[in-house]
């Protein structure tokens with residue numbers, strides 16, 4: 001930071017942009033408006049990259065795709081009032097999945113705040129519960145401190161979205177960029193190191209266990225602890241599952257990796273969870289989609305719970321051994337203690353652990369995920385299997401929410417962290433394609449798939465323009481079953497198969513739709529075309545829209561019905577014809 | 583069950599909204615809430631009484647501690663602490679009506695027993711001020727009700743710990759410091 005900069009008189013907008021530069025921000029996903037005019041004017045000749053989305057909701061999703069695929073803090077920007085309210089879903093989504101994001105919103109001029117001015121909304125109030133923290137900037141002098149605090153809060157501890165609301169007059173005011181050398185948030189306390197005694201005890205508990213089981217979540221990715229986790233798995237030589245948020249934390253091809261547990265998790269993953277005598281829960285929060293009926297969740301297991309957020313400990317399931325802190329640091333030390341005590345402690349329980357591994361393997365072989373292939377219809381699972389083949393565990397896959405998301409999570413493998421991007425906690429439809437934009441912007445040379453349902457795709461449709469404008473070579477796959485498939489599945493199973501408002505009988509022709517935006521698209525209906533069409537999409541230098549017509553009445557299995565016990569999975573049966581469609 | 587929470591909060595815009603927002607969003611019903619400045623004018627002390635299951639008490643404290651503007655959150659429910667509430671009560675007892683003379687005298691007697699003070703008096707009746715624990719105030723209200731029409735304003739509970747708990751604060755962090763530097767500063771250890 002040069003003194004010249006500190007002395008230079010700048011507008012609030014310029015100060016803001018300087019803060020972003022200082023934070024290493026490469027790109028903003030945003031949409032301008034009345035009160036952000038001064039900011040966008042300053043951007044006009046500023047080197048920072050801005051990507052004009054076509055709807056603010058997608059700015060927040062794109063910023064998340066950027067953050068989820070890189071671990072860096074994503075930035076989105078919207079104008080006051082409707083711009084800010086359009087961001088809200090993406091904020092809550094980032095909050096639920098602990099994604100570092102800074103949202104910048106314009107606000108009406110300070111003097112007009114509280115007067116129901118044009119495009120005024122109480123953004124600070126509205127986003128209070130949608131953010132980890134939020135700020136309303138009162139004067140230009142506060143801008144640098146607040147912005148750097150915002151970035152610090154977003155990324156540190158348990159990451160999350162932070163919103164900074166900036167009135168128009170603050171953008172316009174003249175001031176200086178005062179370098180911020182120190183951040184003091186006395187109430188923002190988080191522990192990173194983890195209690196040493198507890199970590200030692202954890203090692204001991206692990207060696208004493210006969211059926212240890214590692215249940216690792218998104219925290220492993222946020223904490224960049226994948227390497228350490230694999231080491232733990234290797235030392236203990238025990239089964240491991242990754243939650244929907246944690247897929248990729250352990251490479252899918254690791255011999256001890258089972259799959260995802262939970263409502264649509266694998267048979268072996270859930271049986272393992274049910275029968276374990278020690279659950280090693282790492283950066284995960286016992287979501288109801290994982291546990292099913294709590295009373296029947298891992299009923300024989302003691303629980304070691306590692307999390308950076310103390311409020312997650314014993315929130316859902318009592319932790320017999322809680323360790324609060326950064327999972328990477330804790331695993332490093334745990335691995336040390338495990339190694340140190342292995343020779344002495346492991347042999348006694350090793351025969352039981354060997355039997356446990358054999359049991360898990362049997363379960364895996366007994367009921368692997370179903371991968372049906374038909375000669376005249378494209379089965380959704382067939383589509384995912386083919387995408388998996390092309391990806392080979394290395395492509396970035398962003399999905400929307402619904403059946404396609406679950407099949408993708410089950411059947412596409414990820415050999416590295418940060419390849420699998422989806423809205424887990426909030427389950428926001430319309431997330432897939434915009435998040436793929438963010439991921440592709442961050443990883444311009446990587447193969448990025450956006451996989452949506454025909455419902456969710458239509459929620460993010462306007463972003464086709466953004467994709468084309470920015471030359472993002474995303475492979476947009478629509479798993480088109482003609483229904484809001486996941487809702488239809490529940491209507492079939494739990495509402496007497498009366499299909500109410502789930503039929504999507506109109507869908508644009510993919511070739512024409514893509515052509516209208518100036519790129520290539522194609523619809524396929526026959527399994528013989530599946531592989532070649534996917535290869536064509538991947539070979540295309542630009543974006544490609546592939547509409548894949550799949551069997552409409554196919555259900556995601558295994559399934560733990562809501563409130564059911566995880567070991568009582570429905571393994572699947574063919575769908576009967578609907579009782580009625582409205 | 584009720585939980586008495588004592589919070590030390592930065593006096594920043596929105597701090598109260600954050601506290602009440604989290605409580606409401608997590609489904610904890612607020613029975614009472616008081617807030618006022620501390621000796622340090624940049625900080626406020628809040629005493630909040632919430633209606634929660636006993637088992638959830640630690641969770642409420644953790645949720646409060648997560649708020650960036652909250653410097654300290656303590657559970658005073660069973661800890662050594664003193665809790666008091668202030669009550670202002672207006673009781674109607676018209677002086678001119680002959681047979682009410684006795685009632686007025688009785689009210690003042692009763693007030694004395696409860697340690698209540700008369701803060702206003704006119705021919706319509708009295709306004710009495712009394713502090714105590716909630717049960718005592720409930721009793722006082724019951725007694726006064728028997729003398730005539732009453733109106734009551736309660737302050738909500740205020741609470742102070744009998745022990746001085748060391749305030750654990752996050753120290754300032756140096757921007758751009760590497761992780762190991764931060765560790766050396768003991769910064770991230772909260």
Ligand SMILES: Cc1ncc(C[n+]2csc(CCOP(=O)(O)OP(=O)(O)O)c2C)c(N)n1
Nearest residue numbers: 402403404429453454455456483484485486
């Ligand atoms: C914004 C939003 N609205 C509604 C839902 C409820 N919902 C969950 S899955 C689903 C169906 C999605 O249909 P589609 O996009 O076609 O995917 P499919 O399940 O068919 O793969 C719906 C409506 C949601 N998750 N998000």
Ligand SMILES: [Mg+2]
Nearest residue numbers: 453454483485
């Ligand atoms: Mg569908």
